[in-house]
Amino acid sequence: AQTVTQSQPEMSVQEAETVTLSCTYDTSESDYYLFWYKQPPSRQMILVIRQEAYKQQNATENRFSVNFQKAAKSFSLKISDSQLGDAAMYFCAYRRDNQGGKLIFGQGTELSVKP
Amino acid sequence: DADVTQTPRNRITKTGKRIMLECSQTKGHDRMYWYRQDPGLGLRLIYYSFDVKDINKGEISDGYSVSRQAQAKFSLSLESAIPNQTALYFCATSDLAPGQHNEQFFGPGTRLTVL
Secondary structure (H helix, E strand, C coil): CCEEECCCCEEEEECCCCEEECCEEECCCCCCEEEEEEECCCCCCEEEEEEECCCCCCCEECCEEEEEECCCCEEEEEECCCCHHHCEEEEEEEECCCCCCCEEECCCEEEEEEC | CCCEEEECCEEEECCCCCEEEEEEECCCCCEEEEEEEECCCEEEEEEEEEECCEEEECCCCCCCEEEEEECCEEEEEECCCCHHHCEEEEEEEECCCCCCCCCCEECCCEEEEEC
């Protein structure tokens, strides 16, 4: 069975600095997606970034980028120039294929941003 | 208007009561999902439905049942609520389009407290 692990329950970053959130996963599949979701205090789940396993290039969305290491089964999220609005719970998630299938989530990392 | 809506947004109930959480979507997606979120555990899949006639158990279906009344509606029921079902519940939808990412779109969540 696939599993996703986020080993950092809490992280803190100074405003304007860079922070990296860690995620590891376990799968025997070769074709899958990985995601980072943000959950602010409003509770809404917001997709931050996605990575397709067959793509070697790391995904980037503005200040958010990932370091995808397929062999190591590692998928970290880097937030550059951190802003107060980045404070939230962040979830790493895995999906086996491109068939709209179910997501498997990590435990979450609570990110606080200090002014 | 929101594409995925959940009612109620918050609910407090007593042990042994039957409760239904409702989800509606206007995205025209065939696939719908129910997850629950607990601190330190992330989101876990309860049930999912790939179309009106297709219902599947997820990781933690015990104590829950679902009904897919129409393509746009997917309800989650707790037949006899117990305190450890206190959690944040999310409905999500996704499409099944070849060549597309088919990401999941989440509702705003229902905070359920069982006393």
